[in-house]
Amino acid sequence: MSSPVLSDAFRAHPLNLNHKILDLSSVEILPDSHAWTxxxxxxxxxxxxxxxxxxxxxxxxxxxxxxxxxxxxxxxxxxxxxxxxxxVAKNLVDEVELAGERLFSLPMHRKLMVERTPNGVSGYGMVRISSFFEKSMWCEGFTIVGSPLEHAVKLWPHDYHKFWYFHTLQHNVC
Structure with a gap:
């Protein structure tokens, strides 16, 4: 008997294919899709x-x-x-925070280069729990399963080694 895999759970609860990822840095008027009461x-x-x-x-x-x-x-x-x-060492926590800031401060068009597929596990996009709510969440997510090298090369073609090396170092330390 094989163990269930994470992608099986995602197939059962796919992301909304019609959902457009909202660029939170450029919003001037809150769309109804994100208006929570x-x-x-x-x-x-x-x-x-x-x-x-x-x-x-x-x-x-x-x-x-x-x-x-x-x-x-x-x-x-x-x-x-x-x-x-x-x-967890403070310097490692600080490095994780800096890597996250570097990733999420990229322009939207760059982040969309590594957009997660609806049934996929790794990549940029809405957080996976979004499909359980009526309204869209005010956040974005980037899930890494396995090596981030493929995504890092697309996001930082000339400087990918910092993100990839950091993730590898962090993975080996934890």
Whole structure:
């Protein structure tokens, strides 16, 4: 029996093929496709609390002996959390941040050179969870599975080694 692969999940939930990626740096008027309204009674946590009365996103200390359970609760109730005391070197975190800034600051036409296909895993585009919402999210995503070399060469034809080398170094360190 073969194990399911990530692309199988994407086939079951394809991205909206008619969706145009919004260039957030050039928007002057918010299109309806991205206009979210907050309906307080529509959103509540699984514990029944009103979202507007819940505190901030959970911060989980990995040194806490209950970290595993806290992560489970944060996933169930929030879907997001922040980790502290993860022991990832600050310089590596800084390099990841710089690589992300370099990538997402590229002009839209350059990012679209490595656009993810509707059933694909790697590349630039809407974040994969977008298909589960009525409105488009105010974000963009770049997913890397395996080596980023093919994408890096297209994005930075004369300077791709910085992104590719960094990703390789980061992958080997973590």
């Amino acid at each position: 907050f309906e307080a009674n529509k959103y509540s946590s699984s514990c029944g609390s009103d979202v507007s009365n819940i505190g901030s996103i959970p911060i989980i200390d990995l040194n806490d002996e209950n970290a595993k359970e806290l992560i489970g609760l944060a996933c169930k109730n929030w879907g997001v959390f922040q980790i502290v005391n993860h022991n």
